[in-house]
Amino acid sequence: MKNNRFIKYAAVFLFSVVAAVLFSICFSAESVSSGVIRETLDLTRPQKNISGEGYYWNNRENILELNGINVNTDDEYGIKLIDGATVKLFGQNYISASEYALAGQGGFIITGDGSLTIVTDGDGIYSYSTAMNKEIKIRSGDISITAGRSGIRFDSGVISIVGGNTDIAVSNSSNGTGITGGTVQITGGSVFSNAAVSAAGTLRIIASEIRAETEPGRAVLYYGKSLLLEKVDLQTGESSDSLSTAEAYGGESSIATVSNAYRGGTSAILGESFPKYADIILIVLAIILLIVIVSLPVFLHFRKTKLMIKKLESENLNKS
Missing domain, CATH: 1.20.5 (Single alpha-helices involved in coiled-coils or other helix-helix interfaces)
Structure with missing residues (x-):
């Protein structure tokens, strides 16, 4: 009798253990399957170094290294960053989320020799800070953004592009924006956008290559205070097929600039910035x-x- 009771309890215990293990495996497979991260990677309050499939977080330096990461989630956010973070790109990386693919509490930097592909129905690169002195800065890397609303968005702060190649495609190009910020300054690299570039304050385009276009009849550049076009050859028109040389921007729907800062070539020792x-x-x-x-x-x-x-x-x- 006692043996039967022992066998019964042992069977129940064994069944519970197996069920718990299977549940754990299923849950893990749901959040990370075949190297794909299925939920938000939240790095807004990290307490230590964190590593995972395709990424490493250096907590002391606030550096997120991406090397082959694949975030594909139905969550609102793909990756959330602490203020002051630096994202270093290695290899090919992919982030997809429903509203905000790569988002920050404040300012953050994107750099590295790798690539980053972003897909979202909302905003591709985004900061939800209300501080005017924070900055999203793109230093280098090949960045491709497919967004429903905005490619890069920081309503209050500064968006700076100083290098790299940034390609933005907005599905709702008539109402969406390629880039929108408090201040927008593009001083290096190349930017391609099928939607408007907008700044609540100052919009600066200096010594950089830009091609941006929106629907005919709508301005492709918006600025609340001032527009500065320096060290560039400018072409404007109502479409990319009708571009012609211009001395100033006059509200056209298409624009193209090429840097004329260093006609004699760039430095082989110091790089393209000299x-x-x-x-x-x-x-x-x-x-x-x-x-x-x-x-x-x-x-x-x-x-x-x-x-x-x-x-x-x-x-x-x-x-x-």
């Missing part, structure tokens, strides 16, 4: 430094010898 003549200056300075390094010991030896001769002459005069 003109070619910077290399000549560096070479001349290096030659001068080499001459100084070689000549200084000779000069010091000559000076020392001259002082010794004077000293000997002085001693000989005193003896005589």
Whole structure:
């Protein structure tokens, strides 16, 4: 009798353990299956280093390294970042979410040599901070955004693109925007957008390549305070097929700019942000430094010898 009761309890216990294991496996498969992350990767309150499929979070440096990440979720957010984070791109990366693919509490930086593909019905890259002094900055990388509402959006703060290649396709191009921010400044790299670029304050386009277009009859550039176009050759028109050289922007639906900052080429030593003549200056300075390094010991030896001769002459005069 006691043996039967023991067997019964053991069977119930074993069944419970198996059920718990199966539930755990099913739950894990739902959130991460075949390397695909199925829920929001929330890094707004990290307490330690975190690693997962295709990513590594360095908590001390606030750096998120993406190397082959695949986020495909029906959640509102794909990845949420703490203020001041840096996203480094390695390899090919993919983020898809229903409303905000890559979002931050405040400002954040995107850099690296990899690529990032973003797909969302809402905003591709987004900050929900209301601070005007925060900044979303794209330094480098190949970024492709397919969005329903906005490619890059930071209503209150600054959006800066200083390098890389950013390609934006907005499905609702008539009402959506490619880029929209408090201040928008594009000072390097290339930007392609099928929707308007909008700034509540100042919109700056300096020494960079931009192609943006919206529906005919609508302005492709919006700005609340001022528009600065510097160190670029400008073309405008009502479509990309009707672009012509222009001295200033006048509310057209299509725009293209090419940097004319360094017509003589760019620096092979310092990179594309510096003109070619910077290399000549560096070479001349290096030659001068080499001459100084070689000549200084000779000069010091000559000076020392001259002082010794004077000293000997002085001693000989005193003896005589």
